[in-house]
Amino acid sequence: MDPLRRSPSPCSSRPSSPKTPPCEMLGYVGIEAVLDQLKIKAMKMGFEFNIMVVGQSGLGKSTMVNTLFKSKVWKRTLPGLGMSTPQTLQLKSVTHVIEEKGVKLKLTVTDTPGFGDQINNDKCWDPILGYINEQYERYLQEEILITRQRHIPDTRVHCCVYFVPPTGHCLRPLDIEFLQRLCRTVNVVPVIARADSLTLEEREAFRRRIQQNLRTHCIEVYPQKSLDEDINDRILNSKIRDRIPFAVVGADQEHLVNGKCVLGRKTKWGIVEVENMAHCEFALLRDLLIRSHLQDLKDITHNVHYENYRVCRLNESHVLPRGPGWVNLAPTPPGPPATPRPSKACRRAHDNSENDEDY
Amino acid sequence: MQDKEYVGFAALPNQLHRKSVKKGFDFTLMVAGESGLGKSTLINSLFLTNLYEDRQLPEASARLAQTLTIERRGVEIEEGGIKVKLTLVDTPGFGDSVDCSDCWLPVVRFIEEQFEQYLRDESGLNRKNIQDSRVHCCLYFISPFGRGLRPLDVAFLRAVHEKVNIIPVIGKADALMPKETQALKQRIRDQLKEEEINIYQFPDCDSDEDEDFKRQDAEMKESIPFAVVGSCEVVRDGGTRPVRGRRYSWGTVEVENPHHCDFLNLRRMLVQTHLQDLKEVTHDILYEGYRASCLQSLARPGARDRASRSKLSRQSATEIPLPMLPLAETEKLIREKDEELRRMQEMLEKMQAQMQQSQTQGEQSDAL
Secondary structure, rough: OHHHOOOOOOOOOOOOOOOOOOOOOOOOOOHHHHHHHHHHHHHHHHHHEEEEEEOOOHHHHOHHHHHHHHOOOOOOOOOOOOOOOOOOOOOOEEEEEEEOEEEEEEEEEEEEOOOOOOOEOOOOOHHHHHHHHHHHHHHHHHHHOOOOOOOOOOOOOOOOEEEOOOOOOOOOOOHHHHHHHOOOOOOOEEEEHHHHOOOHHHHHHHHHHHHHHHHHHHOOOOOOOHHHOOHHHHHHHHHHHHHEEEOOOOOOEEEEOOEEEEEEEEEOOOEOOOOOOOOHHHHHHHHHHHHHHHHHHHHHHHHHHHHHHHHHHHHHHHOEEEOOEEEEOOOOOOOOOOOOOHHHHEEEEEEEEOOOOOO | HHHHOOOOOHHHHHHHOOOHHHOOOOEEEEOOOOOOOHHHHHHHHHOOOOOOOOOOOHHHHHOOOOOOEEEEEEEEEOOOEEEEEEEEOOOOOOOOEEEOOOOHHHHHHHHEEEEEEEEHHHHOOOOOOOOOOOOOOEEEOOOOOOOOOOHHHHHHHHHHOOOEEEEEOOOOOHHHHHHHHHHHHHHHHHHHHOOOOOOOOOOOOOOOOHHHHHHHHHHHHHOOEEOOOOOOOOOOOOOOOOOOEEOOOOOOEEOOOOOOOOHHHHHHHOOOOOHHHHHHHHHEEEEEEEHHHHHHOOOOOHHHOOOOOOOOOOOOOOOOOOOOOOHHHHHHOOOOOOOHHHHHHHHHHHHHHHHHHHHHHHHHHHOO
């Protein structure tokens, strides 16, 4: 199969369908049964989801992952129990298969301990970018083989959750540098970590300032405004964009509140309930990542970010694919390839958003 | 009968009290730590004044190019007839940039400058109105979200622990559960011991104090580093009396509740009982240490570089008698004259070079 015709069009998940008027049906045919067929196939194959968590140590990344997937993906450690921050950034991945109501999810979580912990954090984002591009490269290599596997294992990072420390002021220089670089390569969802140290008013003010910082520095986080397909998407995603970054709290201990067993953090002045919308916005994050936008995250990774990477690599090797599947790619250059600046997703952001003061 | 045995110097403490009330009291407190740890709120809570009213928090784009600055704020607080002139030294920009290497050097330089100023004043002729601008105490804020001291914390503390009294404090402590607080405190204490950082040691109470006081004192010492929460807002929790605290949807943290945080301990130890001791330790130990090392390095010019005309005279080290004070004045004059001579020499050289340059240029244009 010609690689060029695999996906409908790069940088957009809109199917190129011509506008034809719908046909009038004279009776029940049974086309809708295709949905069931898709469901059965999907359940047999299972789903894959790769998530990366980035942030300084102690912001509750591991706890958040445990809370999101309601299982002990990572073992939580208290300070002093032998785990010291590593000297350099290391990436750790762990894979679990979780099953719910017959649906199997192969979840891979990549942690980044040591990020932003040193005195000099310059270029601490390079290993992360390198890892993400490595996964794209792996997929690309599988894709250009003559005899391809039936189902290419997908290790590409579908979503990167970035933990912003709850200073209450605004984004720090490290946050801005990191987000600027990563939003071009992967879906980034920023969250306000450990939000139980901020009151509701402080959270709102902090959120507004962060949103303004993101606009000023031209950082497009997920869900990207330029990738909304139709008016329904835009309405739904606008509501989400208004609340990003979510103020989250993670907990994996259960407590009894009003007769119910809830996940929360127990302090001397009250219990912070993780699933209580009046306490924190963890439920919004979980719904976004798992219940409503999981497939969308994967689609955008495949159709937008991966395609951008592929175009870059092919341009670099100066050989466009000709004929059935034989591509001679130059060996991978060290480090991330130079992405076209600004990337296509961001270019639309330039056009749409108003021009604030220069950054 | 009592009059014969009673001499009357038991009234001395009262005389001191009256004198100090008249003179007033000045204290310089430095606050350091990353931004966003609740430093300003805590200072406002400690002294119950809004010292940071006119503060403008820099925007994110401004922070990208920010370097560390030292800001001083002075305020006079009066309570019970005693005037306290409090100077707050702030270090905005600390730990904010992507690359924080050596970002503590301006702070160290500032502390040393205050010592230098005091040394100069002390060795001067007119010593009536010496202003003591030395930093008496540094409250260092540690993030509650880390796993103990971060590399930046260790580097900063190592650089200043011999120059200023350090009181480590865990900011925004309402983010932690009780077990987490204990574990974090223990980890910080272990790290301070490992890295051999000398923080301010609260002196032991007298042996003739009662058991209760001793127990309280021991408890307070156990709770270092203090886990604090600051707030200037009064929360009225319908029914209970109004308290200063932070209202969350799941409860209210009371700042002055010893079960909630160590704010009361900090306030008691810093303001109520150990203010004078901090000043004394700064003067007797830290300043003297600085002075000794400063003068020792001056007394041995060979140890540095004999070639340049350094501050002290050409005489050898053996001739420096103790104490230095009578000689210090003449040494200062010699130093100043040396400086002036050097500056004039430099200016002469520059002028000569300029004249030569203009001469050669003139010759060139002539040739053309």
